[in-house]
Amino acid sequence: MRFLAPFKLAARALRRNKMRSLLTMLGVIIGVGSVIASVSITTGASKQVEDKVASLGQNVVTVFSGNFSSGGMRGGWGSAPTLTVEDSRAIKNEVENVVAVSPEIRDRSQILANGLNWNTQVLGESPDYPQIRSWDMADGAMFTESDVRSLAKVAIIGKTVVDQLFVGDEPIGHTLIIRNIPFKIVGVLESKGFNLFGQDQDDVVIIPYTSHMRRITKRTFVNSIMVQAADKDSITQVQNDITALLRDRHKSAEPDFTVRTQLELMAMATSTTRIMSVLLGAIASVSLIVGGIGIMNIMLVSVTERTREIGIRMAVGARGRDILIQFLIEAVTLSAAGGIMGIALGMAAAKITSHFTGWPTLTPYAWIGIACVSSAAIGIISGFYPAWKASRLDPIEALRYE
């Protein structure tokens, strides 16, 4: 039999029962459509989570001090006075593949400026901070190393603080009062939006860590140290080296600090979306299997209905395998056509979902390929038994069939 002939036969046979063919395809259309839609939605969701994690900075390793406990009261991570500025200096000087370090002191304060006041997070950081967080300045410039050394009373502020205190006004050059101490605003950060935990990252004032420690909180320890590794591959090495270095420096049996990396955070954050995508994928595959059963059912009916046709074809010289191929191609045509329509439907459904919910959706090209291949495979699997049955018919019996 010629190569194209069976496809023409299949197309003709399917056109003969348009409504039935369409309804049969519907199973695969819905199956493939739901696979594509769910993959698009979960891929969009994990992409969003990854972006949020990436907004924490580039290749960041964070050292938190241990938890502080006193008389049964436990203070939570970052409360114990175990990390010092010297630790951060040692990390910068002794650990390989470290490109930037910023000791961090966190505090909430009521701030005043421009005749208004606002309660916000005041961070003490090093000039490396914007680089570690991949956070650009919208206006002005980051304070410098000499500002750190001179305990300068300079500050940079986030977008939310600008909105709250300087409505329609240029904040740079203004004075900001933190706990009765005037700081000069030298820069404004770009807006970064909400972080993974729903906190507004732009609601922040950043001053040199030395100024923070000496002038505001009067502390001798830092809450945490943010470290930037040279690249993604060196993150784990940096983590291990910092752990070893600080254990050595602190000479404590129990580690009084924790080192977390962005990789770990990424894994935690994406585990939820991964569970969701496996779940959705499983449900979608079930509907795809149901679609396959629908095809098998209709092909069995079709073989019975066309017993006589099969007999005629066999009488004039069709071999079993010619009949097998004819029915198999019919089944594959059904499911592949359904698959293609399903891909279109799934992508449309994802777009519509995205439009009404604002969720980002993304259809990976690989999944379009997977959908095409699996719908063709479903055609072969579900069409095989009916086609095999047809090919085994006895021509004499088949010709006599009414």
Added chain:
Amino acid sequence: MSTNAVIKLAGIHKIYRTGEVDVHAVRGVSLDIAPGEFVAIMGSSGSGKSTLMNMIGCLDRPTDGKYFLDGLDVSTLDRDARAKIRNDKIGFVFQGFNLLSRTTAQENVEMPMLYNHQRISSAEQKERASRSLELVGLAQRADHKPNQLSGGQQQRVAIARSLVNRPSLLLADEPTGNLDSQTSIEIMGVFQKLNESGITIVMVTHELDVARYTKRMIILRDGKILTDEKVSERLNAEEELKKLRRAQEAVKLA
């Protein structure tokens, strides 16, 4: 032994082993059919003629005995090999026409060429199908579907289909069984014309009238050949049709 026989049956038996009782449908049939013959196989139901027909048509295998078709032993061939033989050497015409519904006459006639072993270009397929339809006088109905054709026309399409692969043998199973008497004569006329052009025809029928258009009549009873003789007073379809028309006109005049 004539080696040029189209069909040579030697001691053919067919036993159906279904259930407890063996059914001995054909009990030792030996028979030679030479090229250019036009043979009617007759017999009442249960005489084994359908079983014999299925074996001659390579749809079934004899339980015992030898069958040479065109000098080739086909009695031991498997399914696929028999399919190839049917495609190459045998044209089938059935009682119920057995055309594919919702498929044009042209496509019905092209259908056997789909299963040819050597590829035939679609241009040649069309050409051969058209010539076949012309031969049975239906060239102008090529794009009609079976439900747009009369019974006689449908049977002509079936004959055109049986001829398209240039078979050595045309096998007709009760070809006039579903037709009225005038159309039956027309169809027998087509067979006579084809036979005159050299095509060997074997026809199974239970109607004596129809058998009288053939050249040789074989009567089966209980799975054996009862008689095998030349048809005396052979009818000519053209003349019979003329007679019929005259009779019809006479009725109208009266």
